[in-house]
Amino acid sequence: MKKYILGVICCSSLLAFPAISQQDEFSFDAEQYREDVRVLASDKFGGRAPxxxxxxxxLDYLVNSFKKIGLDPGYKGSYLQAVPLAEISADQSMKLTIDGMSFSNGDQFTARTQRIIxxxxLKDSELVFVGYGINAPEFGWNDYQGVDVKGKTVIVLVNDPGFATQNVDLFKGNAMTYYGRWTYKYEEAARQGAASVFIVHETDPAGYGWGVVQxxxxxxxxxxxxxxxxxxxxGVMGWVQHDVAKDIFAKADLNYEDLKLAASKSDFKAIDLKMKANLVLKNSIVKAESYNVVAKLSGSNKSNKSDETLVMHAHWDHLGTKLDAAGKKQIFNGAVDNASGVAGVLALAKAFKAKADKAPFKRDILFTSFTAEETGLIGAQHFALNPPVPTKDIVAFLNIDGMNVNDGVDYILGYGQGVSELESYLKDASTGLKRHVKADPRPQNGLMYRSDHFALAQQGVPGLLFMSLGDTDPDYIAHKYHKGQDDYDSTWSLGGVRQDLQLIGDILSRLANNEDWPRWLEDSDFKARRSEDGH
Incomplete structure (x- = not known):
């Protein structure tokens, strides 16, 4: 089971920018950074949908930028790695009906599929409530025990029983495990043979509002x-509003809150709701290739192990352009998520190339930007399964998914204590910059499973996630995250960006010049996979 990966939310920067002992002060071209974000998050780019x-x-912008910086192609002689995708567009006039009740798409439920048909x-599909939809032997938990859901529709709760009970001895308490993620719910239901899954949305356990789901x-x-x-x-990957779930349960003469409480206990048994669901997804399908971007800064390979590689990354995609309920075009420009991160990778690439021209780093560094992160880490999954060097030779994966574009703070948020030796790199770099590591205040959000580093962790590669999506802008999650309001703002101070890039650059520089292989500390599938690779 995938348990934990070290992650960091960077809410960064100091008003004065201190030098640190490990390396020279990071050379930051603020105007170029602004230009990169402004262009990538412009209406012309239409929200950067795959x-x-x-x-x-x-792609043209990134490839030309890496060429201008002077980096080499990083994937089999090319800057681009083809990612075979299917774009599936379901008819949005769909209706979900359950025993005479009818629910509208978008406002009350969502449904999609990844089947290429x-x-x-769903025709008179039997409904079964399976609690949290978790089968976790190491926690002594199996919501599917004693029930056959083959060909049926299951309703599941989001997150896991640890969050629901706040019991530190149950799962991981308030901190979400991978069992709590929506991706796991669909994966396990497929293993159980279910025809469809509907996850009940509630803002607190999900970590975001219904608008993000929609x-x-x-x-x-x-x-x-x-x-x-x-x-x-x-067949169907769905969500239902909290109130919709309550109505469904009431129609079955059951109380949603009572069953939710029952589902938080290990002796919970799945419940046949004695209801049937009907839904038709009519799909338009386009098969095409999207692309990951991979650029390489070659090291001197003084260790005589030529494939030792670090990856510095930010995903380039966002949600694209959609029509709202009134038929008006809305562009989801994704300025913070994640044009800010891509611009950060470009800034680091430029700085590291300048340093390497004077004194090459020992290890190779790949500067990457993947497609389709927002649809489920798709580009990262493809890269992890088809890397330019074997994953056993990838030392670490550093991932920026949203930077602090505002003024700085004197701390950095970290989560995943005792998970990876990369924690010591984070602590040392923070101390050198007169910052301190502060515990993540929202471990229930499961950020460690929600960005591209997780796909590499599943192959045994330890990673750090640098993310700032609201700690210095409380309005961001409520009104900008995955919404049309995530736009470039010329009034951003960029103090946090400057500070965070210094910190990330310090960690990257240290790893690029030593022979360390940061280890997983906590027992997990990640650690087992890495051990198989001899690290």
Whole structure:
């Protein structure tokens, strides 16, 4: 089971920018950084959706930027790695009906599929409530025990029983485990043979409001394509509003809150709701190639191990352009999430190339930007399974997913205590910059499973996530995250960006010049996979 990966939310920067002993002060071109974010988050780029005109503009911009910096192609002689995708666009006029009740798409539920077929239909599909939909032997938990859900529709709760009870001895208490993520819910339901899954949305355990679910799951969605057109996955991947779930349970003469409480106990048994669901997904399918961007700064390889590699990363995609309920075009420019991160990677690439021209680093560094993170880490998954060097030779993966574009603070938020030796790198770099590591105040949000580093962790590569999506802008999560308001703002101070890039650069520089292989500390599938690779 995938338990934990070290992650960091960077809410950064000091008003005065101190030098640190490990390396020279980071050379930061604020105007170039502003220009990179402004262009990538402009309406012209249309929200940078995969397989759109905005993708072509983004790829050209990034490739030309890396060429100008002087980096080499990083994937088999090219700056681009092809990622085979299917774009699936479901007819948004769909209706979900359950025993005479009818629910509207977007406002009350969302539904999509990753199966590469023209139509997915639920016809009188039996409804079963399976609590949290978790099968976790190491926690002595199996919500599917004693129930056959093959061909049926399951309703599950978001997050896990540890968060629901706040019991530190149950799962990981308030901190979300991978069992709490929506991705796991769909994966486990598929393993159990379910035809469809509907996750009950509640803001606190999900970590975001319904608007994020709506914007992330309606319209066109993307998926990798397996050898069986993804027919092994659940047919319908859905969400329902909290109030909708209560109505469904009431129709079955059951109380939602009572069953939610029962589901937080290990002796919970799945409940046949004795109701049937009907839904038709009519799909338009386009198969095409999207692209990851990979640029390389070659090291001197003084260790005589030529494939030792570090990866510095930020995903380039966002949600694209959609029509709102009134039929008006809305562009999701994703300035903070994640044009700010991509601009940060470009700034680091420029600074490290200048340093390498004077004294090459020992290890190779890949500067990357992947596609389709917002649809489920798709570009990262493809890279992890088809890397330019074996994952056993990738020392660490540093990932920026939203930077602090405002003034700085004297701390950095960290989570995942005792998980990876990369924690010591974070602590040392923070101390050198007169900052301190502060415990993540929102471990229930499960950020460690929600960005591209997780796909590499599943292959055993330890990582750090640098993210700032609201700690210095309390309005961001409520009104900008995955919404049309995430736009470039010329009044950003960029103090946090400057500070965070110094910190990230310090960690990257140390790893690039030593022979250390940071280890996983906590027992997990990640640690086991890394051990198989001899590290």
């Amino acid at each position: 397989l759109s005109e905005g993708e072509a503009l983004t 023209d139509q997915v239909e 914007n992330s799951n309606t319209g066109s969605k993307f998926t990798l394509i397996d050898d069986n057109n993804n027919l092994g996955q659940v």
